[in-house]
Amino acid sequence: MPWLSDADSLRHNKLAEGRLGEIWRKVANETLERTGDEARPIREANAVIDRIHQKQFGRFSEDNCRSSSVASQKTTELGGTA
Numbered sequence: 305m306p307w308l309s310d311a312d313s314l315r316h317n318k319l320a321e322g323r324l325g326e327i328w329r330k331v332a333n334e335t336l337e338r339t340g341d342e343a344r345p346i347r348e349a350n351a352v353i354d355r356i357h358q359k360q361f362g363r364f365s366e367d368n369c370r371s372s373s374v375a376s377q378k379t380t381e382l383g384g385t386a
Contacts, residue, residue: 305342306333317350319357327382328353352382 307313313320313328320328328349335345 306336307345313349316346317353320349320353324353324356327356330382 307329310321310325313325313332316332317328331352332345332349335348336342339345
């Protein structure tokens with residue numbers, strides 16, 4: 305099931321709206337297409353959004369912290385810096 309709207313991305317990550325929502329959906333949908341798994345795309349997309357947010361605004365609070373080596377890979381693929 306592809307993710308198409310901000311409501312879809314916000315359901316899985318409260319930071320994923322607007323431009324971050326677009327990035328979240330792009331990562332999630334590409335991962336879904338590549339793997340066919342429904343859980344992995346959510347994890348990867350959340351890692352990317354959290355990584356971008358952390359770079360822009362600094363360290364997360366403990367209840368909002370997610371990290372993954374996938375985040376730096378996906379951030380780089382999307383034109384960011386790892």
